[in-house]
Amino acid sequence: MPDNPKIELALGPCFFNWSAERLVDFYRGIAEEADIDRVYLGEVVCGKRMPFTDAIWPDIMEMLTKAGKQVVLSGLAQPVNKREREILRQQAGYDMPIEINDLSMVPGRAGQEFTAGPFLNVYNEASLRLLADRGATAWCPPVELPLVSIQKIAALVPEVDIELFAFGRLPLALSSRCYHARAHGLRKDACQFVCDRDPDGMNIATLDDRRFLAANGIQTLSDAVHVAGVTSGQLQATGIRRLRLSPHSLDMVKVAGTFRRFLDGELTCEDLNAELAGQGLPGPVCNAYLAGDAGWKTATLPA
C-alpha cells in the first residue's frame, strides 16, 4: 500500500468579534502549544470590526510563522463599501498565502496562488477547475456539500488540496442586515459592536425552546457543532488532505490535540465526539451535511 501523507490540521479564521487582546492571547497559545500545521487569520465576517484588530495581525503572523505554522490571510466574505474593497484589493497583491472568500478578489490576485474559501460557491469540478486555472491551489468546500460530491471533485481536480470544514458551528448564511444589532434594538450603522458579547455567537431558539441557530453580526451559524469524525483512511480515500477547525471559546489547543489523536488512530469516532462534548462545546455535535442530510442531524459516517 502506498504511504499516504499524514492528514494535516488547520485552524480556520475566527468568525467572532473577539477583542485584540483576546486574539493575541489565543494565537500565542496556538503558536506555543497547538499541534496545528496551518493557521488562517483575519476578519472574514464584518468589515466594521477590522479597525479594532488591524494592528495586531503582523505580530501574530510573525509569532505563528516562527512556531513553524503556515499562515494564510483570509479575506472578507462580503465586501460592501469602498474601504472594504480597497482592503481586499491590497490583500490580493500580498506576497503571502491568502484565502479568497469573495470572487471580488480573484482578478487582483492575478494568477498567484490562493486558497478558495468555504464562502465561495464551488459545488462541482468544473467551477473548481476554473478557479484552479486562476491560481487556486487549495479549496475548503461549502459546508453543505456532501462527502460524495467532494470525492468526485477531488478525483477530477487532483492538483487542488482539499481541506474539510471539520469542527465548529457551521457558517450557514450572510446578510446585509446585522442580527445582533436587530436583536438589541439597534441599527447596523450604530451597532455599538454588541456582537462582542457573544464569543461563540448569540443563541437562537425555536418557539418550542429548542436551540437552533446562532447569530454573529451579519452571519448566521448553526447552534450545533459540526464534527467531521472521518478517519484518516477514509479522508485519504475521499481525496481530503487537511481538516479545518473553526475557533471557538473553548480550549482550541485541546480540540486540536483530540483531533490529532483521532487522525492518528488513537481514538474512535465515538471517542472523538465524547471527548469534544466534554470540552465545553457551545452546542450538541452534528455532522449530517457530510452524508447529504440535514446539517443539524448526526449520521453514521464511512469508517
Next chain:
Amino acid sequence: MKSPEAKAMELVCPAGTPAALRAAAEAGADAIYCGLANETNARNFPGLNFSPEELAEGVAFAHRKGSRVLVAINTFARAGDVGLWREAVDTAAQCRADAVIAADLAVLDHAASNHPELRLHLSVQAAANTPEAIRFYADTFGVKRVVLPRVLSVPEIASLNKEIDVETEVFVFGGLCVMTEGRCSLSSYATGKSPNLTGVCSPPEHVDYTEDADGKLQARLGGFTIDSFEQGQAAGYPTLCKGQFTAEGKTGYLFEDPVSLNAFELLGDLSKAGVTALKIEGRQRGKAYIAGVVGAFRKAVDSLSDGGDPGPAIGALKAFSEGGRQTAGSYKKTWR
C-alpha cells in the same frame, strides 16, 4: 459608463408555467424569465417550469408579443453531473431564448465557450455586489447584465452603476430573501435541501402544521417550530428566515417580519440610479397574479417615463402582497 435615465426601465416578469408566460406577455412584460422542469433552476417545485417543447413554444409566443425570454439556469451544478446543466444551456439556445441567467462558474463557462451568441445575465444567486466581482464575470464570461443581490441601498446601486459597464437588474416586488441570495444554507441545515444544492428553499414536504392545547396553529419546518398562529388568523408559510425565534430572552421575527418586497415608491430613484431592469419575483404564482402585478407595473413604469401619476397603479399592487405587509428591504439603508 452608462448614462442614467437613457430610456425607460425594462420590466422583467416571472413565469412558472406556459399560461403565466402568456399572461405576462399579454400584460406588457418586456422580458419574461422561466426555467426548465429540473434542478437546473432555483424554483424546482413540482408542477412548475417548462419542458423544452413548452419553452420553444413560449419563446415563439413571447417574440410575437414583443417580449423576450430569459431562461434561469441558476442553481449550482451537482458534482459529477455538470452535463445536465450544460444541456439546459444548449436547450435554451436551441429554443431561441434571448438570454440565460446563470450563477455557477461552470454553467457560465459552458455558455460563454459554446454559445457566444447567447446573451448572459448573472443570476442573483452569484451574489456579485462589488464592481470587482461584476467585472470578473463580465471579463471572464462576457456577462451583459447582473441581477443585484438584495444587500445594496439605492445610493449604493447608483455608485455601483458608475463603476461598471454591464447593465443592472434589481428585484422590486414579491418574495424577499433576507439573507444574501446564493449565500444561505439555512434551508439545508433544517431539511437537507437548499437553493444552492437542490434549487429549493424551505421545501413543502418538510412543512407541517399542528394545533396545540390552546388552539394555536404551530408551523414547523424540518421539525423545528418556527411560527405560531392564533385561531382564525391566516397561517403563513414557514419560510426559515421569516419565522419567529427567541434570542436574548425576546421572541419575535428575528431575521425579518413576514413581509414581502415592494420597491414601487422607489422606482424613480432606481431609474436615476441607472438601473436597466426591474424584476418581479414569483415563478410559483398563478396567471391572475402575474397579469395583475405585471399590468400595474407596466402602467407605473410607463407613467414614470411619460411624467404621469403612478399613484393608482401603486395602490393596485398593495392587494397582491402576502398578508398585505410590504417593505422596501435593503434599498433603504435603515433596513440593515
